[in-house]
Amino acid sequence: MAPPARARSSLRILIVEDHTLFAESLELALSMEGYDVRRMAVSEMRGSQAALVSAIVRLHPRIVLLDLDLGHFGDGVRIIAPLARAGIWVVVVTASPDESRWGQCLRYGARKVLSKTRPLNEIMATVRRLNQGLPVIDREERERLLTAWHRDREDQEELHLRLERLTGRERQVLGNLMEGNTVRDISRASVVSEATVRTQIKSILAKLEVSSQLAAVGLAHKVGWRPPTP
Incomplete structure (x- = not known):
């Protein structure tokens, strides 16, 4: 039995997104549903990925909606694991269609990966299910994406061996x-x-x-x- 949902106003959501227009649209939609939502202006920040992780953790979010393209901070995949270890639910929202990369996100601790090409309602539904303590990804999808990541990693290793x-x-x-x-x-x-x-x-x-x-x-x-x- 799933735990009871907490009040939306007590569920802090942080949007870590380099695309300002998309982030603002997402912030508005979540705010209208009553969530405590903040937006981190990645493009205006400086420092290392470690500094970015520290800045996120200090805000005490329960959910982070994370883009993978973080401008000068680089690949967002690299900050998933430290955020997950801090007890934060990471939902990746990306323009990348690469399923092996999606699988890598899950392997590092993301709860779900969503495409930016999908309706905004899918992101909202994922947030609602997390708040209700419900699963946000089925076993078949998770296994398919993890398999894609494993195969890509094996291919990469083979190519490195050829170069050697x-x-x-x-x-x-x-x-x-x-x-x-x-x-x-x-x-x-x-x-x-x-x-x-x-x-x-x-x-x-x-x-x-x-x-x-x-x-x-x-x-x-x-x-x-x-x-x-x-």
């Missing part, structure tokens, strides 16, 4: 390709023949298991790989 196969010289060449340099540019800068550079690129493609320079560059960007510092 590259020699030091091949990593430099891949870094040059990522900067938009041509075979001729790399040849001149390295004082080697174009044939040598093409051989190095052929080896890179084989080790990364891709068929083109564009695919190799895309793979490196996908995992956030950066070339070694000269």
Whole structure:
């Protein structure tokens, strides 16, 4: 049996959102339903993610409606776990359609992930259910999103392993390709023949298991790989 709902005026909700218009609309809708709702103007704040977490916790919210794009604070996924450990119910409201990222949010402690493309009523309904002590996500949806996250993590690990196969010289060449340099540019800068550079690129493609320079560059960007510092 679910615990009784608390009075809406005693349920403090904090909106942590970089998009001002969306945040204001959400604040207005929740206020009209009688909730104690505050909005944190992330774009006007400075400091680290740790400072952001501390600022949120000091406001003692019961629910945080969290965007994942926090401007200069970076990826909102990283602050879910410390907020959840502080006993805060985190509901992610995001424009990202990436279900593996949604699964990551759940893995780190979010109670629910909602798309900004969905009607505002869905966010309101989630808040109401949390206030009533009711579940806000079913087992099937949770397992599907967590599975998407696990598969993406395995794929990322596999791509990192491929990149680790590259020699030091091949990593430099891949870094040059990522900067938009041509075979001729790399040849001149390295004082080697174009044939040598093409051989190095052929080896890179084989080790990364891709068929083109564009695919190799895309793979490196996908995992956030950066070339070694000269």
